[in-house]
Amino acid sequence: MKSMVEQQQQHRSAAATKLFNAHIQFNDFVFYFLLFGFGLGLGITLSFYVKDINNSVDFQLDQLSSVSHPLLVPCSVPKPPPPPPPPPAFPSISNETNTETRISSLVIEPYLSPPPPPDVDPQSSSPPPPPPPQQPKIYSINEFFQPPETTAHNMTDQELFWRASMAPKIKQYPIKRVPKVAFLFLTRGKVSLAPLWEKFFKGNQGLYSIYVHSSPWSLNETVPPSSVFYGRWIPSKRVRWGEMNMVQAERRLLANALLDISNERFVLLSESCIPIFNFSTIYNYLINSKTSFVESYDLHGPVGRGRYNTRMEPVVTIEQWRKGSQWFEMDRFLALEVISDRTYYPVFRKFCKGACYGDEHYLPTFVSIHFPERTSNRTLTYVDWSKGGPHPFKFLRHDVTKEFLEMLRSFNNCYYNGRSDGICYLFARKFSPITLYRLLKFAPQVMYF
Ligand SMILES: *[C@@H]1O[C@H](CO)[C@@H](O)[C@H](O)[C@H]1NC(C)=O
C-alpha cells in the first residue's frame, strides 16, 4: 500500500509541476492558488484519517502540496467512519427545587434535545476540543406545584385562557397537594373592607390565595406591603355593571387563579362582601363539598325568561335559559370548563346586551346545560333583596349589630353533601365601607375571627 501511494504522489507531483510551468498567466495563478489551498486542507484532513487507520502510512507534509484534486485521493484508503457524537450529558439527577422558577416559565427542553455537535471544519489541523459537558437545569415535580411568583404578567386574554386551560390528564396527584381556596375579588376601586379580610386570613398562609381584579387601580398603591392583598392585583380591564365584560372579568380571575395548580375552590367576592364564619369553617366547608355553588333556576316573567333573546337559538333555547346570582363558588373542574367555553360565551357576548344582564344568566345557563349535577343550584353569598329595586340593600353602620350578624349565620336548612341541615351562607353583602369599624369590633365575639 505504501509504495503505491508514494508512486502516485510522485507521478502527480511531476505532472502538476509541468502543468504549472506551462501556463504562468495570472488567472491561472489565482486558480492554482485556490486549488492549492483546497488541496492542502484536504491533504491534512486525509493525513489524520490515514494516521488513525494505519500508522505505517508515512505521510510527509511536504508531499501533500501535490494533492490537488479530490479525484486523485487514493481509492484504497477507506473513508473513515464519522466520529461518534458525544454522549448526551446527563447530569446527576438532583431532587432540589429551585424556588426562583415560575411554573408558567418552565421549559423542559434542555436535556431532551442536547445542542447539536459543532460542524467539523475540514481546514482545521486539529480536531475541535469536545464541548464542555453542559449542566442543564433539572426540574423536580415540586416546581409544578409551586404558585407563580407573582400575579403580574403581560398575557392577553387569549394567551392567558389558553395557558390556564392546561389540565393534567392523570387525575391523581403524584405528591401530597394541599388544596387551597382562591378568593377572587372583583372590585370597583379599593378593597374597602380589607382590614376585616386581613383578620380573617391571619394564620392561614398556604391554604388560600387572593386575586384582585380592579380597574383602573393598581392594588399596590392602595395597600401596604404587609397586606395579604399586596401584589395580588391581576391585569384588569374596564368593567361595567350588567355587561358581559363583567363575566369576562370573572373568567379572567378564574384563569389567573387556575395558574396555581394548588387552587381547588374558587369563590367570587366584591369589595362589599364580608365573611360571616372564620377561615377554618369556610375552608372545610368548601374543600369537603361534593358540589359547586352556582345558583341556577328557571324564572318566568320579565326579569327571568323575559331577558332571553331568541337570536341565541339554537345554541341556547328558552327552555335552557337560567337565572342566578353572580356570586358563585366553584371547584377546579368547573372553573376549567368555564374558562375553556368557546361556544356559549361568544353567543352571550353577541346577543345578551342592554337589559339582558349576562352576569346573572351566563353561568347559571352554561352550568345547567352541561353540568347540572355538579352544582347545588344555590349561592353561598347572602344578599337582601327585600327592599326591592334593581340593586340589593346596602348595609350601613347601624345595620351592623351582633344580632344581625348572628342572624346571617343562623340559616342552616340547606342541602350540603346530601344532608338538609347544612349552613346556607358563608359570605354576605353589600356592606358599605363605613361598616368596617363595627364589623371589626364584632368579628371576634360573633364570627370567631
Ligand atoms: C433529596 O436528596 C437528599 C440527598 O441527596 C435526601 O436527603 C432528601 O431526603 C431528598 N429529598 C427528597 C424530597 O427526596
Ligand SMILES: *[C@@H]1O[C@H](CO)[C@@H](O)[C@H](O)[C@H]1NC(C)=O
Ligand atoms: C410580553 O413580554 C414579552 C417579553 O418581555 C414580549 O416579548 C412580548 O411581546 C410581550 N407581549 C405583549 C402582549 O405585550
Ligand SMILES: *[C@@H]1O[C@H](CO)[C@@H](O)[C@H](O)[C@H]1NC(C)=O
Ligand atoms: C406590586 O408589588 C409586587 C410585589 O412587590 C410586584 O411584584 C408587582 O410587580 C407590583 N405590581 C404593580 C402593578 O406595581
Ligand SMILES: *[C@@H]1O[C@H](CO)[C@@H](O)[C@H](O)[C@H]1NC(C)=O
Ligand atoms: C371557628 O368558628 C367556629 C364556630 O363557627 C368555632 O367552633 C371554631 O372554634 C372556630 N375556629 C377557630 C380556629 O377559631
Ligand SMILES: *[C@@H]1O[C@H](CO)[C@@H](O)[C@H](O)[C@H]1NC(C)=O
Ligand atoms: C340543580 O338543578 C338541576 C336542574 O337544573 C338538577 O338536575 C340538579 O340535580 C340540581 N342539583 C342539585 C344538587 O339538586
